Amino acid sequence: MSITREDCLALDASDPLRACRARFQLEEGIIYLDGNSLGALPHGVAEHVALVVEHEWGKGLIRSWNEAGWYVSPARVGAKLAPLLGAKHDEVTVTESISINLFKLLVAAARLRPARSEILAERGNFPSDNHIVESVARLLGKKTRFVPAGEIAQAIGADTGVVTLSHVNYRSAEVQDMARVTEAVHAKGALIVWDLAHSSGAVDLQLDACRADFAVGCGYKFLNGGPGAPSHIFVAERHLGSLDQPLTGWFGHAEPFRFDDGYRRADGIRHMLCSTPQMLSMAAFEKALDAFEGVSMAEVERKGRALGDLMIALHDERLGRLGCGLATLRDAKRRGNHVSLTHEAGYAVMRALIGRGVIGDFRAPDVMRFGFGPLYVRYVDIHDAVTAIADILERGEFKNEALAERQAVT
Ligand SMILES: Cc1ncc(COP(=O)(O)O)c(C=O)c1O
Structure with missing residues (x-):
């Protein structure tokens, strides 16, 4: 019928x-x-952005970095987002784009497995991800191997240091079993970076329960953060103390306003930041998350x-x-x-x-x-x-x- x-x-x-x-x-x-x-x-987003422009920028001027909480916004918005990802408040931050964050995470993950020579990635993943994988491998002198998502778990070898794939494929919408794949990666001593571009805000993610190591997600798709909204990064608590990400800009420094010559990494997820937050996009994204309240x-x-x-x-x-x-x-x-x-x-x-x-x-x-x-x-x-x-x-x-x-x- x-x-x-x-x-x-x-x-x-x-x-x-x-x-x-x-x-x-x-x-x-x-x-x-x-x-x-x-x-x-x-x-409410349009009104909120107008308020940030007129009041916080127009009237507050440079004072708003402190008084309106702009400086701490990556952590604040990350904490607001974390429950939607099944993550702890201090495991998530909001910054830059997916491709840039994937670059940071892949290098940081590879640095945690220095003796392993291979990055294993998904054939048929969103092309930008694999362009970044190739570049990271060239930069670090690693090999790459690309296999279909469904074959990743069996393909992990003794040389594999880092595995990366999408949780939901951008074309087929195929979902990977995050707990099972992560477990297979860990069983072989490797680390995993998940791309959540088509998952955050759409799927009931449980990053901590699945023991995910790292993840990167999108603000402008199912989270409704607006065109070019900042991306988010997840780092499991157990890795926060040992991370060494490659884009060592001042916002990831332990004390950026001391203006020391040398780089000292910030503790925790803040080390994943590089540059000044793009506050108008951040304001739109932060307000947009209200749509998920009570959901x-x-x-x-x-x-x-x-x-x-x-x-x-x-x-x-x-x-x-x-x-x-x-x-x-x-x-x-x-x-x-x-x-x-x-x-x-x-x-x-x-x-x-x-x-x-x-x-x-x-x-x-x-x-x-x-x-x-x-x-x-x-x-x-x-x-x-x-x-x-x-x-x-x-x-x-x-x-x-x-x-x-x-x-x-x-
Ligand atoms: C699965 C996936 N990965 C990465 C990207 C790239 O995102 P960005 O433009 O934020 O780097 C996209 C963009 O749509 C995507 O769908």
Whole structure:
């Protein structure tokens, strides 16, 4: 029996997270399925940033580094985020970007295993991660080996010092078993750096319970921190005392305002900082985290899976016969919070969809990717998005040549 719009409205009516949608500023008529590239704008963020600009910067001026708490903001915001990651308050800090933080963590991890010559990484991971892996290996005189995520645990060898992979793959949404992979890495005496770009804010992470060593995550996707929001770093407490990260800027110094010539590392997670925090982005991110107040991450994960299951069921009913394929796992337990559909004209179909106010994104060569921000996406949105895709395919609307012209960001 086919799934109706009324079925989806009934699911929304009984959704334990339904009240959270009101925490976001969403334009009427837009179906936003791109929370995995840029989360929606939470209410209160624009006002808070305006206040920081006008009051803290405009009036407080340089005094705000002390009086408005700007100086300690990486630790403060890290502590606010930590419970969403299953981490302790002093194991998380907020700074810079994923790629830069991955660089710092990979070098720091490799320095903890100096006698081991190999970095083992995920083939098919987000390319930026593997570009960084290659560069770190060149810099430190290490070898690299890339294997599919599912084979990482078996591939760890006696030479492997550091392993890195995504917890949720950016394309397939495949989720790795963090506890099992971490245990396999430790059993071989290596260390692991997890990329949480598609996990933080979407999945019920338990970094401490899984014994993760290091992790890096994204502020602008499911955490809704705004374009270019700062990334976050997790370092397990047991490594905090021995870390030696390579970007030894003054914000990671024990006493930056002594202006000593030599570098002395700060104790704890602050050593992972390098430069002056970008305070306007930090302010937006800090305020955006309020949207998660009182929210159970287990519920967020459960709803994300249910939204994905619904999209897959609707795909099977209505899109498969129209030339679409599924590039995501059907098993919800092994799938993160997005669904990827393939179509040979995927780019043009996505442009046509966006023209109708249904916003997802496109990953070359043929993937239309739909990410579900569980705090604001409704079941009926999935129904209406699939109806729009089917209509575009049935009418051949995607054949309009103007839609195939690639924009810089897809
Ligand atoms: C899995 C993954 N890793 C790394 C990155 C790179 O992030 P950044 O631009 O913050 O370096 C992204 C960006 O989308 C990503 O999805």
